[in-house]
Amino acid sequence: MKIFVTVGHTHYNALFKAVDEQLSPNKYQIVNQISEGTYIPSNHQYFKYSTQVKDEVVKADLVITHAGAGSVFDLLEMSKPTLIVPNFDRIDNHQKDLADFVIKNNYACVCNDLAQLEKYVLDSVNNSFNPYNKSNFSGYDKILEVIKQT
């Protein structure tokens, strides 16, 4: 199985450590986008940032991502099999809101226990999820109206 692990513009050492230790290179072909992280994967490929993120996403059978909204909404809109791992290293619980939203609507699998990462990986590809349909932003006329008001 091809897996791409991405954390956008933040860092998330605990996730890369779990991927490295629990997902064997014999079973999984993994590319990690570690961003500013200091944990360097020893069993799998990695890079910090790349303009190739979209290509890696397309190539992967499963994408593991932090619960950053930019990454999550992009993946849901692409209907990509996704495993979301909220970043518990962060001091705000900002990622929890989005994780709860995904769980409530059954859009994807959410991992709340890094010790059981492989179980969640298998759930993500074996379970079925609801399609994510969003209504696109349509408030531009409202903005122009407010700007023109004097």
Added chain:
Amino acid sequence: MFKNRPEVILMVYGKGGHAAQMTRFIQGAPEELKSTPFIALSDVKIKDKNFIRQFYCIEARDKFSYMKNIFIFILHFFWSLIQITRILMNYRVVSMISTGPGIAVVPALICRMLGVKVIYFESWSRIFTPSIAGKIMYRVANLFFIQHESLQKYYPKSRFFGRL
């Protein structure tokens, strides 16, 4: 010196998801809005032909440590004050549009004092709980958008027009 300042729309955003929302906002924007050039006040650049200049500013707080935050906030406060002053001296800002987060607060207050219209988007990652920046900007902005209807109870006068 304030005569002949070019008209611009000021876009204020932080890196990561906030920059992603701004990118989507611009991609969907009608020509009428894009007929005025954009300038950015941000900690990351967006590659888009509508931007004629970027002013750099650090974020208002650090996401990983409380200890650093007092120092970062003080630095951010003066930095953003200097940058918004430079912007307003050089450009006639017709509107400020921000996708957050806290980087928007100081420039928005100054803009409102000078009669510049401020438009703010609560982050799309806020679904069940309002953000600190959102709670402040709800009081400051002329137009406040939420991206999930579930937030309406916290922001009764906000507008929901779909998600970026």
